[in-house]
Amino acid sequence: MYVYDKHDQQLLNERVAQFRWQMERYLAGKIGEDEFLPLRLQNGIYVQRYAPMLRVAVPYGALNATQLRALAQVARDYDKGYAHFSTRQNVQFNWPALEDCPQILADLAEVQMHAVQTSGNCIRNTTTDEYAGVIAEEITDPRPYCEIIRQWSTFHPEFAYLPRKFKIAVNAVPGADRAAIQVHDIGVNIIRNDQGELGYRILVGGGLGRTPIIGTEIRSFLAEEDLLTYLEAVIRVYNQFGRRDNKYKARIKILVKALGVERMQELVEAEWQRIRHSDSRLTREELERVAAHFTAPDYTPLTDEPQELVSARAANPAFARWLGRNVRQHKQAGYAVVTLTLKQKGTAPGDVTAEQMDSVATLADRYSFGELRSTHQQNLVLADVEQRELFNLWQEAKALGLATPTLGLLTDMICCPGGDFCALANAKSIPVAEAIQVRFDDLDYLHDLGEIDLNISGCMNACGHHHVGNIGVLGVDKKGEEFYQISLGGSCGGEHSEEASLGKILGPSFARDQMPDVIARILDFYVAQRSDGESFLEAYRRLGHTPFKEAVYGKAD
Amino acid sequence: MAKLIKQGALQDTDPWSTDTDGYRLVTLEQWQNERDAVLAELSAGRTGLLLDSHETADLIGDDSRHFPLIAVNFPKFADGRGYSAARLLRERHGYQGELRAVGDVLIDQLFYMKRCGFDAFALREDQDSSDALQALSTFSVTYQADVGEPRPLFRRR
Numbered sequence: 001m002y003v004y005d006k007h008d009q010q011l012l013n014e015r016v017a018q019f020r021w022q023m024e025r026y027l028a029g030k031i032g033e034d035e036f037l038p039l040r041l042q043n044g045i046y047v048q049r050y051a052p053m054l055r056v057a058v059p060y061g062a063l064n065a066t067q068l069r070a071l072a073q074v075a076r077d078y079d080k081g082y083a084h085f086s087t088r089q090n091v092q093f094n095w096p097a098l099e100d101c102p103q104i105l106a107d108l109a110e111v112q113m114h115a116v117q118t119s120g121n122c123i124r125n126t127t128t129d130e131y132a133g134v135i136a137e138e139i140t141d142p143r144p145y146c147e148i149i150r151q152w153s154t155f156h157p158e159f160a161y162l163p164r165k166f167k168i169a170v171n172a173v174p175g176a177d178r179a180a181i182q183v184h185d186i187g188v189n190i191i192r193n194d195q196g197e198l199g200y201r202i203l204v205g206g207g208l209g210r211t212p213i214i215g216t217e218i219r220s221f222l223a224e225e226d227l228l229t230y231l232e233a234v235i236r237v238y239n240q241f242g243r244r245d246n247k248y249k250a251r252i253k254i255l256v257k258a259l260g261v262e263r264m265q266e267l268v269e270a271e272w273q274r275i276r277h278s279d280s281r282l283t284r285e286e287l288e289r290v291a292a293h294f295t296a297p298d299y300t301p302l303t304d305e306p307q308e309l310v311s312a313r314a315a316n317p318a319f320a321r322w323l324g325r326n327v328r329q330h331k332q333a334g335y336a337v338v339t340l341t342l343k344q345k346g347t348a349p350g351d352v353t354a355e356q357m358d359s360v361a362t363l364a365d366r367y368s369f370g371e372l373r374s375t376h377q378q379n380l381v382l383a384d385v386e387q388r389e390l391f392n393l394w395q396e397a398k399a400l401g402l403a404t405p406t407l408g409l410l411t412d413m414i415c416c417p418g419g420d421f422c423a424l425a426n427a428k429s430i431p432v433a434e435a436i437q438v439r440f441d442d443l444d445y446l447h448d449l450g451e452i453d454l455n456i457s458g459c460m461n462a463c464g465h466h467h468v469g470n471i472g473v474l475g476v477d478k479k480g481e482e483f484y485q486i487s488l489g490g491s492c493g494g495e496h497s498e499e500a501s502l503g504k505i506l507g508p509s510f511a512r513d514q515m516p517d518v519i520a521r522i523l524d525f526y527v528a529q530r531s532d533g534e535s536f537l538e539a540y541r542r543l544g545h546t547p548f549k550e551a552v553y554g555k556a557d
Numbered sequence: 558m559a560k561l562i563k564q565g566a567l568q569d570t571d572p573w574s575t576d577t578d579g580y581r582l583v584t585l586e587q588w589q590n591e592r593d594a595v596l597a598e599l600s601a602g603r604t605g606l607l608l609d610s611h612e613t614a615d616l617i618g619d620d621s622r623h624f625p626l627i628a629v630n631f632p633k634f635a636d637g638r639g640y641s642a643a644r645l646l647r648e649r650h651g652y653q654g655e656l657r658a659v660g661d662v663l664i665d666q667l668f669y670m671k672r673c674g675f676d677a678f679a680l681r682e683d684q685d686s687s688d689a690l691q692a693l694s695t696f697s698v699t700y701q702a703d704v705g706e707p708r709p710l711f712r713r714r
């Protein structure tokens with residue numbers, strides 16, 4: 001993973017000092033509330049329903065064991081002993097005191113972590129595939145490009161006060177969309193052109209929120225060295241012409257829609273032609289310097305399917321089930337990619353305790369070269385585990401409650417913090433997730449259902465990505481009461497298809513206690529109608545919306 | 558007069574902030590409508606241009622070079638269009654005169670403004686000028702190219 005040099009560390013230390021000074025001036029009444037707002041946001045601090053929330057960046061999901069221990073320490077020292085992994089691969093603390101935040105950031109800076117631009121109207125944490133670098137399907141490892149984007153976007157002097165937040169995601173697997181790039185402000189797809197040269201296909205104007213839109217291609221091929229100048233051109237156009245009069249119409253997707261993608265493309269091209277040969281053009285040396293941080297660890301020469309694994313699998317069905325679900329093929333023989341699911345029954349999706357974090361850090365040290373990743377499905381990944389150690393790892397993970405064998409299944413839900421924590425919420429989301437986990441806890445049934453994305457957001461801001469859930473749940477407010485609207489058929493593309501789709505609303509919303517029954521009706525209908533091996537999404541796409549609607553609401557006359 | 562920081566120091570006097578001696582700012586619209594008249598008075602060096610936040614740099618373009626001063630207005634500090642305007646005036650249109658941030662100009666944005674090419678800052682009335690001077694040197698490392706340093710860090714590492 002990327003290791004800071006003296007420049008990176010110096011910059012971060014200066015940031016810590018800057019924010020400490022800003023906090024002092026704020027507490028002394030020298031900075032007004034409105035003026036402090038973007039300063040704290042760009043240092044990851046929201047003021048939530050009950051307390052401030054601190055969102056720490058995990059750049060493109062990459063963490064090491066030392067950093068995870070530091071996060072556990074923050075949870076103990078400044079919070080209530082736990083943390084929450086978000087759908088942007090970041091970590092959130094829900095209970096720090098505002099005055100403590102500068103010291104928390106100073107503590108984190110010692111392990112090369114920060115909360116820079118995790119909120120606010122600026123360029124946010126770039127996200128990518130949590131399996132980057134360890135799966136054979138990728139064209140190249142996307143992480144060096146994410147790091148290059150991270151450095152370029154960090155304290156970019158021109159783009160700290162954009163019309164609205166700006167999110168970039170990078171995918172490097174052909175025929176798949178492993179980072180939901182189609183629902184980002186800019187989606188970067190790493191590709192090879194007909195000449196075999198590495199470059200990017202660029203999408204623009206995707207997004208969820210109030211106006212969900214699938215991104216459109218703005219450039220079919222961009223050469224490898226041109227990444228930053230092109231991003232700069234897109235965002236410069238957006239900074240100048242994006243709407244600032246209405247925050248709900250301020251994202252780049254609205255600008256792209258208003259101008260039309262052809263006009264947007266003209267403006268961006270014109271801008272880019274004038275800067276593409278500037279010194280901001282990436283150099284071979286820089287690409288290589290950054291890529292050198294992401295070389296493969298020191299793998300032991302091993303073979304697939306070692307005896308330890310084969311016999312443990314044969315002897316232990318629960319282990320076999322976990323292997324089938326939560327463990328993935330590695331590109332290196334004898335190794336495997338393991339997902340530790342943060343979806344234990346009885347805890348909110350993405351929540352981990354300080355003890356669990358410490359234990360996972362130990363697991364990472366013991367089994368996976370001291371590194372791990374966070375995922376946008378709110379899980380953790382140990383990416384380089386020897387297959388002969390899988391049984392040992394499973395036993396330890398199981399004892400920690402991190403081996404629920406449900407990766408990608410119904411109860412591996414994505415869920416935003418919702419009304420329990422978030423001031424913007426229309427409704428709580430965690431209790432809905434919990435009710436569904438309790439109702440559908442039969443592993444045989446879950447495995448029989450197969451892969452289903454169920455995503456829950458507590459309001460239209462869609463932090464729980466409900467539009468791209470195969471089943472999406474959205475909290476709505478009806479005359480002061482909390483209700484839930486269901487949509488079906490959404491997908492962010494994912495492993496098997498590069499085609500994203502937005503869910504379609506099923507009908508009138510439901511009260512919270514009705515939700516498990518309603519989900520059950522949808523699932524029963526799918527099970528009754530599916531043909532052999534057909535996933536929920538495939539069945540929905542084949543059967544269409546109406547039959548599902550009728551299964552839930554009865555037939556309209 | 559508003560607190561003015563120019564070339565890294567607090568100024569006691571500023572001809573532009575008084576209406577005397579013929580110093581005045583014209584709006585972009587005035588420039589466009591009365592171009593010849595404005596050009597005629599420019600030789601005295603006392604006519605500046607005021608660019609509002611919705612007016613992009615290309616609307617004045619290379620004509621910017623006629624002016625000894627361009628003031629870019631920040632109606633709200635969170636309106637970030639002025640950063641692009643400044644950068645484009647400097648980097649694209651070769652503007653060398655004084656580039657002054659006016660309006661809702663606050664301490665905690667000065668460092669970014671400076672990097673985008675502003676060399677004068679008319680602080681909002683309530684801002685502490687010694688804090689402002691301190692803010693101008695917040696960071697000693699920057700990743701990106703900017704007006705003062707055309708090479709991004711990766712060409713300087």
Ligand code: SF4
Nearest residue numbers: 416422425458459463
């Ligand atoms: S979707 Fe709404 S309720 Fe949920 S975290 Fe985002 S803003 Fe809060």
